[in-house]
Amino acid sequence: MGERSETALALLDELQAGGAGGHSAEESFRRLCGLYSRPLFHFFAKRGFPREDCLDLTQETFLGIYKGVGSFRREAGFETWLWKIATNAFRKRLRHGTADKRYGQEVSLDTGEAPEGEARELPAGTPAPGEDLLREERARLLRAAIERLPEQMRRCLQLRVYRDMKYREIAVLMRLSPETVKVHLFQARKRLQQELGNYFRELLPEDEG
Amino acid sequence: MKDFHPEPDELAADLAGELSPEEEKRVQDHLVACRECSELLLDLAALGDPDYGADEPFTPADADAVWEGVRKRIGHEETVLPFRAPVRTSPPRWLAALAATLLVAVLGLSLWVASLRRAVEDLSRPQINAPVIDLQPGARRGEATATAEVPAAARLFTLVLLPERRGTYEDYEAEIAGADGATVWRERGLEPNAFGSFSLTLPRRTLGPGNYRVRLSGIGPGGRRELLGEYGLRL
Numbered sequence: 001m002g003e004r005s006e007t008a009l010a011l012l013d014e015l016q017a018g019g020a021g022g023h024s025a026e027e028s029f030r031r032l033c034g035l036y037s038r039p040l041f042h043f044f045a046k047r048g049f050p051r052e053d054c055l056d057l058t059q060e061t062f063l064g065i066y067k068g069v070g071s072f073r074r075e076a077g078f079e080t081w082l083w084k085i086a087t088n089a090f091r092k093r094l095r096h097g098t099a100d101k102r103y104g105q106e107v108s109l110d111t112g113e114a115p116e117g118e119a120r121e122l123p124a125g126t127p128a129p130g131e132d133l134l135r136e137e138r139a140r141l142l143r144a145a146i147e148r149l150p151e152q153m154r155r156c157l158q159l160r161v162y163r164d165m166k167y168r169e170i171a172v173l174m175r176l177s178p179e180t181v182k183v184h185l186f187q188a189r190k191r192l193q194q195e196l197g198n199y200f201r202e203l204l205p206e207d208e209g
Numbered sequence: 210m211k212d213f214h215p216e217p218d219e220l221a222a223d224l225a226g227e228l229s230p231e232e233e234k235r236v237q238d239h240l241v242a243c244r245e246c247s248e249l250l251l252d253l254a255a256l257g258d259p260d261y262g263a264d265e266p267f268t269p270a271d272a273d274a275v276w277e278g279v280r281k282r283i284g285h286e287e288t289v290l291p292f293r294a295p296v297r298t299s300p301p302r303w304l305a306a307l308a309a310t311l312l313v314a315v316l317g318l319s320l321w322v323a324s325l326r327r328a329v330e331d332l333s334r335p336q337i338n339a340p341v342i343d344l345q346p347g348a349r350r351g352e353a354t355a356t357a358e359v360p361a362a363a364r365l366f367t368l369v370l371l372p373e374r375r376g377t378y379e380d381y382e383a384e385i386a387g388a389d390g391a392t393v394w395r396e397r398g399l400e401p402n403a404f405g406s407f408s409l410t411l412p413r414r415t416l417g418p419g420n421y422r423v424r425l426s427g428i429g430p431g432g433r434r435e436l437l438g439e440y441g442l443r444l
Contacts, residue, residue, distance in 0.1 A: 042262025059278040
C-alpha cells in the first residue's frame with residue numbers, strides 16, 4: 001500500500017470518528033480531497049472531458065466518497081473504491097454525451113471494418129483498388145492465424161499490434177510479468193512467421209517494445 | 210464483444226485476480242477489444258503511483274475550487290447530514306428498544322413456561338403420604354385455630370373442613386384469604402361427603418408460607434351465601 005493510500009485510510013478513520021487530533025471531520029475530508037484532487041482530475045481529463053467537466057466530475061466523485069464512507073469496506077482498498085466511484089461517474093456522464101468522441105470508441109478486431117455509420121477514408125497515397133484487395137486478403141489471413149494462437153499469447157499480441165500497448169501495460173492487464181509478455185510476443189511472432197512466410201514482415205513489422 | 214462493459218467491480222476483481230476462470234476469460238477477451246475498459250483498468254493500477262497525474266495542469270486554485278464545490282454540494286445533500294457521522298450506521302433507537310423488549314418478553318415467557326412445566330410435572334406425579342389436615346371451625350369466634358403442619362417434601366395436602374352448622378344448599382364454596390384479608394383462592398362446586406364434611410386438596414405451591422383464613426359457605430336460592438365455618442390455617 002502506498003503512502004498516499006495509507007494517509008487516505010487514516011483520514012477516513014478520522015472522518016468516521018467525527019474528527020480527531022484536534023481537527024474536525026470537515027478538515028479530515030478536506031485533506032482527503034486535497035490528496036486525490038489532482039489524480040482524479042487527471043483521470044477525467046485523459047478521457048476527453050472539458051476542464052470544467054473534469055472539475056465537476058472530481059467533485060461528484062468526492063461527494064460519492066462522502067456519501068458512502070459509512071459502508072466503505074477497508075479491505076477492498078481506498079483507491080479501488082475511489083476508482084469505482086470515478087468510473088461510474090465517468091460512464092454516467094458519457095451516457096449523457098458530454099465527453100469528446102475521441103474516447104470510448106470500440107474497434108472490432110474481427111473484421112477491421114470502420115465503426116458503424118462512419119465511412120472508411122483512404123489515406124493519401126492509397127494503393128490502387130487491386131492492391132487494396134490483396135492487402136485486405138493478407139490482413140484476413142493474419143487475423144485468422146492470430147486467432148489460432150494459444151489464448152494468452154493471442155491476447156498479448158492483439159494488445160501489442162492492434163492497440164500499440166507497452167509491455168508493462170499488457171502485463172498489468174493480463175496479470176503477467178513484462179518478461180512473460182515478451183516471451184509470448186516472441187513466440188507468437190515466430191509462429192506467425194512460420195505460418196505466413198513472406199506476408200508476415202509486411203503485415204507485422206518488427207516489434208521494438 | 211461489443212455488447213457489454215464489465216461493471217467496475219468486475220474489472221477491479223479481474224485486476225486483483227479474484228474472478229473465476231470463466232469470468233476472467235470473458236473479461237480479458239473484452240479488455241483486448243475494448244479501449245475504454247482496458248484504459249480504465251490501467252488507471253486503477255496506476256492510481257497508487259505518486260506520479261499519476263503529476264503532469265496534469267492542475268493548480269492549487271483548482272484544488273480549492275474542487276473543495277469549495279464539494280463542501281457546497283454536501284451542504285445541499287439532503288440524505289447526509291453535513292459532517293455528522295454518516296458512518297457505522299446503527300439501527301434506529303426504536304428498533305433497538307423493540308428488540309430489547311422482545312428479548313425480555315421472550316425470556317420472561319420462557320421462564321413462565323418452564324415454571325408451568327415444573328408445576329404440571331409436580332402435579333402429575335403421584336404423592337405418597339400426602340398430609341390430611343382436619344380443620345375445626347372456630348376462628349370466627351377467636352378460638353384456637355388448626356395449624357397445618359405440612360411436611361417440606363409434601364407437594365399436595367388435603368384439608369378436611371368440618372362445618373360449624375349443617376344445612377342443605379344448592380352449592381358450596383370454599384375461599385382462602387391471606388392475612389391481609391385478600392382472597393387468594395376461591396372455588397364453588399364442593400360437595401359434602403358421607404360425614405357431612407368437605408375436602409380440599411391443594412398443591413403446596415399454591416400458598417406461600419403465612420397465615421390464612423379458610424371460609425366454607427353454602428349458596429342458597431338467589432345466590433344467597435351463608436357462612437358454614439371459618440378456619441385458621443398456618444403454613
